[in-house]
Amino acid sequence: MSGTQGKRTMIAPASAPVLAPHVKMRHDSVRDRWLILAPERVFTPDAVAVAVLQLCDGSRSVEAIAGALEQTYNAPKDRILSDVLLMLQDLADKGVVTA
Amino acid sequence: MSAARTTPEQTPAVRAPLGLLAELTHRCPLQCPYCSNPLALERARAELPTEVWLDVLEQAAELGVLQLHLSGGEPTLRRDLEAIVAKAAEVGLYSSLITAGVGLTRTRLERLASLGLDHVQVSIQDASPANADRIAHYAGGLARKLEVAGWVRALRLPLTINAPVHRQNIDNLQAIVDLAVGVGAQRLEVAHVQYYGWALANRQALMPTRRQVLDSAQLVEQARERLKGILVIDFVVPDYYARRPKPCMGGWGRGSINITPSGKALPCHAAETIPGLVFDNVRDKRLADIWLQSAAFQRFRGTHWMPEPCRSCELRTVDWGGCRCQALAFAGDAARTDPACAKSSLHEAFTQVAQREAAEPAPQFVYRNPRAGAQL
Numbered sequence: 001m002s003g004t005q006g007k008r009t010m011i012a013p014a015s016a017p018v019l020a021p022h023v024k025m026r027h028d029s030v031r032d033r034w035l036i037l038a039p040e041r042v043f044t045p046d047a048v049a050v051a052v053l054q055l056c057d058g059s060r061s062v063e064a065i066a067g068a069l070e071q072t073y074n075a076p077k078d079r080i081l082s083d084v085l086l087m088l089q090d091l092a093d094k095g096v097v098t099a
Numbered sequence: 100m101s102a103a104r105t106t107p108e109q110t111p112a113v114r115a116p117l118g119l120l121a122e123l124t125h126r127c128p129l130q131c132p133y134c135s136n137p138l139a140l141e142r143a144r145a146e147l148p149t150e151v152w153l154d155v156l157e158q159a160a161e162l163g164v165l166q167l168h169l170s171g172g173e174p175t176l177r178r179d180l181e182a183i184v185a186k187a188a189e190v191g192l193y194s195s196l197i198t199a200g201v202g203l204t205r206t207r208l209e210r211l212a213s214l215g216l217d218h219v220q221v222s223i224q225d226a227s228p229a230n231a232d233r234i235a236h237y238a239g240g241l242a243r244k245l246e247v248a249g250w251v252r253a254l255r256l257p258l259t260i261n262a263p264v265h266r267q268n269i270d271n272l273q274a275i276v277d278l279a280v281g282v283g284a285q286r287l288e289v290a291h292v293q294y295y296g297w298a299l300a301n302r303q304a305l306m307p308t309r310r311q312v313l314d315s316a317q318l319v320e321q322a323r324e325r326l327k328g329i330l331v332i333d334f335v336v337p338d339y340y341a342r343r344p345k346p347c348m349g350g351w352g353r354g355s356i357n358i359t360p361s362g363k364a365l366p367c368h369a370a371e372t373i374p375g376l377v378f379d380n381v382r383d384k385r386l387a388d389i390w391l392q393s394a395a396f397q398r399f400r401g402t403h404w405m406p407e408p409c410r411s412c413e414l415r416t417v418d419w420g421g422c423r424c425q426a427l428a429f430a431g432d433a434a435r436t437d438p439a440c441a442k443s444s445l446h447e448a449f450t451q452v453a454q455r456e457a458a459e460p461a462p463q464f465v466y467r468n469p470r471a472g473a474q475l
Binding site: 030 | 163195218259283333
């Protein structure tokens with residue numbers, strides 16, 4: 001989890017991100033949308049963020065995640081990789097993912 | 100209140116509440132002079148029994164509540180906290196224990212964690228032990244809290260440090276930030292005291308100067324930058340020196356429900372100060388009915404109740420008219436414009452009160468306890 005060692009989690013192509021302990025992503029039937037529950041926070045990820053986070057299992061690298069999304073989103077892998085890195089770094093800074 | 104039959108135009112889009120604040124008890128070992136509990140503290144014998152709380156949690160999850168805040172008073176004084184935490188986990192509520200920490204044992208915290216508790220928030224009164232213990236009126240309090248914070252981290256639970264700030268600790272804000280980092284917290288809440296109830300009774304003893312407020316905001320901004328990815332800092336600003344009111348509770352009846360120890364469902368902590376509002380009790384009514392239809396939740400929901408200049412203000416759905424309890428406390432009428440807004444005719448007088456009180460010597464605290472409450 002971010003802050004556990006008092007150090008910022010930096011997300012690189014080789015990082016293997018995973019949801020931080022006690023952060024929960026689930027589909028909410030009342031609102032019919034995906035939600036991320038964290039301490040005093042509810043995030044509403046968009047479809048792309050959900051797709052990325054579902055691939056974050058702590059062993060798959062960011063690079064592999066971008067590769068897996070290449071077919072789904074039919075976009076250049078470099079572009080996907082840089083977008084995914086930005087997204088995951090932002091989520092790491094919010095304490096949602098760790099690596 | 101008779102005005103409150105639910106009609107379609109009054110409830111165009113009442114959303115499901117995100118949060119439920121369960122004030123399990125008003126009993127507390129600490130006596131902080133800015134406590135958000137009402138002056139008239141509810142007694143232990145009036146508290147809801149376990150089975151009602153468990154039923155309320157099931158109803159809350161069905162209604163769409165996501166976050167459960169187990170608070171008080173001191174929630175760990177309830178011997179059925181384990182059952183409540185287990186039920187929250189069972190129905191999928193994200194549970195936060197909001198505790199003073201001083202009465203908690205490591206064994207009990209381990210048990211709560213194993214039952215599915217998601218997050219712990221420990222309050223501190225200052226980074227200086229002597230001043231912290233003086234403010235809480237509890238000898239040795241800070242040391243106990245730091246011990247509890249260490250257990251939280253050892254159990255790999257996320258930790259928030261909650262630090263209410265005011266004129267008697269705000270100059271130690273840097274040390275408070277350092278303390279939060281030192282104990283391994285992921286979040287720090289720097290919450291300027293909000294002046295209702297106990298804090299209103301202690302306003303002069305707590306009100307910071309404008310300079311102190313500005314300095315605290317700058318310090319938080321710098322700390323956020325420096326501690327990016329290490330500590331998330333939430334900053335609750337005081338509105339006595341503001342130009343626009345805060346969107347109190349994110350809007351009345353928009354996102355959260357408070358339930359008092361005896362089961363009254365309130366739109367906010369201080370709602371009981373507003374005369375004429377009648378609060379339904381979860382012993383008598385379903386939570387969904389209370390949320391959607393009760394007079395108290397309908398009274399200031401949305402924008403229909405607003406006077407001018409609020410009604411035509413472009414920010415009416417941003418701040419939702421600010422705080423009704425503050426309008427009551429300062430303007431004498433909960434339906435008037437929040438005096439924290441520069442558009443209020445009372446705004447200047449409101450700011451002057453803060454400036455005057457912050458410049459005066461701080462009087463003795465009126466500590467939060469049932470005896471003092473009965474005399475106020």
